Amino acid sequence: MSTIFLDVTRLLTRLYDGLMPTGVDRVGLEYIKRYGGHARAILSERGFSTVLTERDSQLVFSMLLASICDRNKIRAVVARGCFNRLREARLHGALLHTSHNGMEFGRYYLAMAKREIRPVFMIHDLIPLTHAEYCRPGVNATHRRRIHTALKRASGLIANSQGTLDSLAAEARHAGFALPPTVIARLASGVTERPGVTRPLPGPYFVMLGTIEPRKNHWFILHVWRRLVEQLGDTAPKLVVIGRRGWECENVVDMLERCESLKGVVIEEAHCSDVQLQAYLQHAQALLFPSFVEGYGMPLAEALALKLPVLASDLDVFREIANNIPDYLDPLDGPGWLARIQAYSQSDSSARKAQLQRLERFREPTWAEHFEQVNRFLETLQ
Template sequence: MSTLFLDISRLVLRLHSGLRPTGIDRVGLAYIERYRERARAIVSLRGFSGSLSPSESQHAFDLLLASTRKRDALRRIAMRACINGMRGQYDKRSILLHTSHNGMEYPRYYGAMAKRQIRSVFMVHDLIPMTHAEYCRPGIDAAHRKRIHTALRLADGLIMNSTATLDTLTDEAHRADLRVPPGVVAHLAPGNTPHAPGARPIDAPYFVMLGTIEPRKNHWFMLHVWRRLVERLGAAAPKLVVIGHRGWESENTFDMLDRCMHLQDTVIEESDCSDERLAAWLHHARALLFPSFVEGYGMPIIEALAMHVPVIASDIPVFREIAGDTPDFLDPLDGPGWLARIEAYAKHESIERDAQRARIAAFRTPTWHEHFAHVDRFLETLA
């Protein structure tokens, strides 16, 4: 059995900063839970890497998986890895598993692993900064292209979260005349630990949007839909609960949230939502709304369907891939369509909502057991 190394750099940085885990972070935590007994931790910065001893690694994994973050202890762990460097003896069958995009762009990182005969396996979550730069921060397209191209040239293996991501990656490799390393597609399971749903947060009917507020998530569009709902229904309009911190390039959305008087009593913003509170919001919602223009996966859809909560989502290929025909799908710019569907789902007795709930009964939620079965078989071919 090969020794595994888990790169925990992004997790240490974000959790030390007091940030709540995003979807990518939750994947990293799932990998720690799965492989911790046979793994050692690596921390990297700008391509320079350091490993922790087996005992230090177990301590780091405990800290990252704990419900309460010990920020000073996380900082000490990172410093310890920097001091250690990549010293020591390494099993020639060792494999590095890196589940975030951070650091993929530095050839010296791959070189340090190759020098010790450690095979480098990276997870590719999406190519959105390259394919849809208009939704991202300026300059991130060039940075992400460097990450992806470096991984295509130097990685020993890749893990993709969806066939849609693999197809986009393959297209980019052909365009850039680069090889596609050996890889595997493994769908992601719900990232949240199951929680009892708890009491209903508010009495009024409401819908939930879940995710960082950024342009591709289409919050601005949905807020205009909600303004029209308020104009038509007044106090009877359902509430919209926006869960996620404020991101980038979304000043128009922030203006709507902060200054639109029509939305002040109707839109609820939850920028720092615990897993327990998120479970309560989702469980009692009329539906999860997911009007994104582009995604690499769409974990909130899986999380909602796993809780038997209906989903109304953009009609994009990756959502069809991971959820089949279970949700209701709409064009992300079909204002009248979204308006009509939300009004229908908001009714106490909703034929449309009941029909989806019947479909949800047949939906099979992806599991981490299945994900890691695919990954383990792939890793065996490398080792």
């Protein structure tokens, strides 16, 4: 295989800023684990890019995998990268870019062409194009530029699901672009059950996992929980909300901070370590995933891999990943969610036991399978 180049700009920036990895970041880290031993790192800013030396690439990969934030070292690496950019030669190989950051700049592709590097991007979703109402203002225009530029200039595109590929193909047709070579490579959760993990809460509880943003439907679930407290009082199950606060979530924040009936019942974990996350998931009654739209849904795969039942919105991509294993509900069916959560909170819940039986059939996508697909795809691009 020719030399692999990994754009780690987003990962290094977030490490420098002290931010916890998101789902997109975890994918990037898996690519470092798989290819980092013989890969080179690329850093970019607004389409201007530099390829780090082999030594600095290994230094950056090590910091990212260990989550070690040494800001002095990071600044020094960036400075050396900017200086070495003036002495770059043709490098040859393939770029694997696993975030959407910077893919809208034409100069980025031109620089890769001069280096004889074929750019291959992963497309996680087209939600800002298909559901702009759930995103920050202006993100739809930026993401459209990203997708259109990649359609015109990328050597290949990796989709994380059939649903994402279908959306990508539809956008290409709508915009009048030919679809470049593509492959579907589903994402693995990367979690494994750890025996003996201490239960984090004494009573029954449920988990929501993901950044707090409109499409995740936190506000709806918090209203369901307020009704649960009204009906059950002190015996109401707890809800653990894991994820940082995102954008346009003021109504959710108001509920979390000012709703008296939810205090002590809803627990917000904005900075949850991997160990804490796994403990919460392994002992919960179920994962709640009431999203209006998803490109993939990593929390779904993570929960099912840990044999945790899931109550989820009835989305095509969820069925693509999990078939009929979760219990599916309409994301606006308040009485339905209320009844199902009450049922699952009981120790003798027949509905929960039935899903646990279905869970035995779950076959989790693996990173080995993912990279087998990616490697075969790269061979076709040479």
